[in-house]
Amino acid sequence: MKKILLVTIDFWPKIGGVANYYFNLCRHLEKDRIVVLTQRNGEQILPPAQSFKIYRKNLVAGRGIWPRWLPMLWQIWQVVRKEKVELIWVGEVLPSGTAIYFLSKFLKLPYIVSCHGNDILQAEKFRRKKKLAEKILRGAKWVTVNSQYTGELVKSLGVSRDKIKVVHPGVTSINQEQSAFQSGGQAGGRKSKKILLSIGRLVERKGFDKVIEALPKVWQKLPDLVYALIGSGEDEKRIKNLIDKGNQDKIIFINKKISDEEKWAWLEQCAAFIMVPRADGDDTEGFGIVYLEANSFGKPVIAANVGGVPDAVEDGVSGLLVNPENEDEIAGAIIKLFCDDNLREKLGRQGKARAEEKFNWPKIAEDFKELLK
Numbered sequence: 482m483k484k485i486l487l488v489t490i491d492f493w494p495k496i497g498g499v500a501n502y503y504f505n506l507c508r509h510l511e512k513d514r515i516v517v518l519t520q521r522n523g524e525q526i527l528p529p530a531q532s533f534k535i536y537r538k539n540l541v542a543g544r545g546i547w548p549r550w551l552p553m554l555w556q557i558w559q560v561v562r563k564e565k566v567e568l569i570w571v572g573e574v575l576p577s578g579t580a581i582y583f584l585s586k587f588l589k590l591p592y593i594v595s596c597h598g599n600d601i602l603q604a605e606k607f608r609r610k611k612k613l614a615e616k617i618l619r620g621a622k623w624v625t626v627n628s629q630y631t632g633e634l635v636k637s638l639g640v641s642r643d644k645i646k647v648v649h650p651g652v653t654s655i656n657q658e659q660s661a662f663q664s665g666g667q668a669g670g671r672k673s674k675k676i677l678l679s680i681g682r683l684v685e686r687k688g689f690d691k692v693i694e695a696l697p698k699v700w701q702k703l704p705d706l707v708y709a710l711i712g713s714g715e716d717e718k719r720i721k722n723l724i725d726k727g728n729q730d731k732i733i734f735i736n737k738k739i740s741d742e743e744k745w746a747w748l749e750q751c752a753a754f755i756m757v758p759r760a761d762g763d764d765t766e767g768f769g770i771v772y773l774e775a776n777s778f779g780k781p782v783i784a785a786n787v788g789g790v791p792d793a794v795e796d797g798v799s800g801l802l803v804n805p806e807n808e809d810e811i812a813g814a815i816i817k818l819f820c821d822d823n824l825r826e827k828l829g830r831q832g833k834a835r836a837e838e839k840f841n842w843p844k845i846a847e848d849f850k851e852l853l854k
Contacts, residue, residue, distance in 0.1 A: 482510070482511060482514050482850055482853045482854060483514070483567035483568040483853060483854070484514055484516070484564060484565055484566050484567045484568070485510070485514055485515050485516065485566070485567075485568050485569075485570055485853055486516050486517075486518060486557070486560055486561060486564065486566040486568075486569050486570065487503060487507060487515065487516070487517045487518070487519075487570040487572060488518045488519075488540075488553070488557055488569060488570070488571055488572060488577045488580070488581060489503055489517070489518075489519050489571075489572025489573060489577060490519065490520050490540065490541070490572065490573060490576075490577065491503065491519075491572060491573070492504060492517060492519035492520075492535075492572075495522060496738070498597075498650065498768075498770050499572075499573075499597055501650075501770075502597075502627070502650050502770075503517075503572060503595075505651060505653065505842050506648075506842070506845070506846055506849060507533055508533070509842050509843055509845075509846030510533070510846060510849075510850065510853075512532045512533045513533075515533045516533065516534045516535075516536070516560065516564045516566065517533065517534070517535045517536065518535075518536045518538065518540070518556060518557060518560050519535065519536070519537055519538075519540070519572075520537070520538070520539070520540050520541065521537040521538055521539050521540075522537075534564070536556070536560055538552075538556045539552055540552055540553045540556060540577075541553075541576065548576075548579070549576065550576035550577070550579050550580045553576070553577065553580035554580050554583070554584060557569075557580060557581070557584055558584065558588075561584075561588060561590070566590065567590065568590065568591055568592065568593070568622075568853060569581050569585070569590055569591075569592040569593075570592070570593050570595070570853075571592055571593065571594040571595065571617075571621075572595060573595075573600055574594055574596060574600050574601065574604060574614050574617055574618060575600065575603075575604055575610060575613065575614060575617075578594055578614070578617040578618075579613060579617065581617075582613075582616060582617045582620060585620070591622040592620075592621055592622065593621055593622050593623040593624070593625065593852060593853075594617065594618055594621045594623075594624050594625070595624075595625045595626075595627075595648070596618075596624060596625070596626050596627070596631055596634070596635055597626075597627050597631060597767045597768070598626075598627065598628070598630065598631040598634065598765060598766070598767025598768070598788065598789060599764055599765070599767060601614065601631065601634040601635060601638070602634065602763055602764065602765065603763070605634075606763065611638070614638060615638045615639055618635060618638055618639075618640045619638075619639060619640055621640075621644070622644075622852075623644060623645075623646055623852045624640055624644055624645050624646070625645075625646050625647070625648040625849070625852065626645060626646070626647055626648070627647075627648070627649060627650055627767050627768045627789060627792075628647065628649070628767055628768045628788070628789025628792040628793075629647065629789065629791075629792055630765075630767065630788045630789035630791075630792070631767050631768075631789055632645045632647060646852060647792075648845060648848065648849050648852075649768070649792065649793075649839075649840060649845060650768055650770045650773070650840070650845075651773075651840045651841055651842040651844075651845045652770070652773045652774055652776075652777045652836050652840050652841070652842075653842060675703070675705045675706045675707055675752065675819070676706075676707050676708075676709055676750060676751040676752050677706060677707070677708045677709070677751065677752065677753055677754075677755055677815060677819070678708075678709045678711075678747055678748070678750075678751035678753070678754050678755070678775075678780075679692060679708070679709070679710045679711070679712075679754070679755055679756055680711045680712060680739070680744060680747065680748075680754075680756075680771060681711075681712045681756055681771065682712055682713070682714045683712045683713055683714030683715065683716040683717045683720055683736070684714050684715055684716050684764075685716050685719075685759075686758055686759050686761045686764050686765075686766075687716075687756060687758050688756065688757040688758050688759055688785060688805045689710055689712075689716075689720060689756075690716075690719065690720060690723055691757055691759075691805060691806070691808060691811055692708070692710075692755055692757060692811060693708070693710075693720070693723045693724060693732070694723070694808050695808040695809075695811040695812040695815070696708060696731070696732075696812075696815075698808070698809070698812040698816075699812050699815045699816055699819075700731065702816050702820065703815075703816065703819050703820070706731070706815075706819060707731055707732070707733060708731065708732045708733070709732075709733040709735070709747065709751065710732065710733070710734050710735070711735040711737075711739055711744075711747065712735075712736070712737075712738070713736055713737050713738050717736050720734070720736075721734065721736070744774070745778075748774060748775055748778040748780060749778055751775075751780060752780070752818075752819065752825065753780055753781050753782065753783065753815075753818050753819070753825060753829075754771070754772070754775035754780050754781075754782045754783070755782065755783040755784075755811075755815070756769070756771065756772070756782075756783075756784060756785075757783065757784065757785040757803060757805040757811055758785050758787060758788070758790070758805060759785070759787065759805050759806065760785075760787040760788060760805070765787060765788040765789075766785070766787060766788040766789060766790050767788060767789045768788075768789040768790070768792060768793050769784065769789065769790050769793040769794070770793070772784055772790070772793045772794050772799075772800065773793055773836045773840050775832075776799050776800070776829070776832030776833055776835065776836040777833060777836045777837070778833070779829040779830060779832070779833040780829050780832070781799065781800050781801070781818060781824075781825055781828035781829045781832060782794055782799065782800035782801075782832065783800060783801050783803060783811070783814045783815065783818065784800055784801070784802055784803070785802065785803060785804070785805035786802040786803065786804065786805075787805060790802070795835065797828075798828070798831050798832070798835065799828060799831055799832030799835050799836075800828055800832060801814045801817070801818065801828075
């Protein structure tokens with residue numbers, strides 16, 4: 482494997498699926514062959530398992546300076562020369578891909594680009610950015626995507642199919658019994674067959690409002706069911722207003738970001754997980770790692786049949802896929818799972834096996850290494 486430089490704005494300890502994706506891939510590669518250049522952001526405390534080199538620099542210029550990616554050129558140039566880099570791995574098509582595209586002309590180095598869905602959708606909104614994204618992606622040695630859906634978005638920009646490779650996000654093995662009770666958080670003592678759980682960013686696209694609107698039909702059949710919704714975001718006020726209209730005694734609403742330990746605790750305590758994101762032309766779910774996290778705890782999931790979600794959730798195997806705009810379908814899926822213990826346990830068991838076998842980081846990293854040769 483060549484000496485690799487990953488250039489990305491999103492990296493640990495920044496919170497989010499993309500940052501975790503890159504960190505987990507890097508820590509499963511050969512430590513002396515991977516170097517990371519990422520954005521400086523506050524105090525940096527590296528985890529004990531981290532042994533590869535990370536450069537944290539100011540990669541994006543402030544207002545008044547254009548183009549804002551200009552500082553990347555100098556920082557990338559320095560690291561490439563110092564570390565004797567042979568292949569560059571681009572974390573986002575814009576803006577990092579722009580700097581790499583121009584530098585590659587002078588450095589004569591190949592590069593690969595990783596895409597996650599929304600980065601492509603955002604570029605497509607502006608003609609100039611779309612044209613630039615097309616040039617960057619077509620010039621890459623490989624383009625990795627997190628799902629078949631994202632692969633189709635990339636292909637629509639004129640990238641040949643044989644250059645596009647799916648590299649799914651993975652889940653980390655967790656000592657679930659231990660981690661679920663370490664946090665001593667609000668989930669402690671709530672273990673029940675009647676808890677339906679959602680965790681996520683509170684934005685309209687995630688569809689938590691549709692779950693709340695479907696619940697009255699569910700409660701007609703399952704009056705003891707409790708819905709726990711955890712997260713924060715711009716849609717918080719509207720979500721709270723929906724809850725306050727009635728039945729708030731059956732909804733646990735925790736409007737804050739929670740730690741991983743608290744998340745594991747809730748996933749251990751619940752009976753099933755639900756998130757039914759809408760299809761949105763500007764911001765569609767590119768994959769959905771939280772579904773696999775729930776599966777890894779042996780919990781079935783209810784998900785939306787949109788975007789890259791079908792890559793994360795196999796309908797009838799690890800969960801149930803529904804139309805996110807159809808309240809009756811959402812309510813029906815909840816009732817189906819909670820009225821059939823055997824089905825709920827079967828989907829949870831199959832989902833756990835699928836997450837462990839197909840979406841474990843060592844396996845994913847081994848597949849990724851083939852592209853780095």
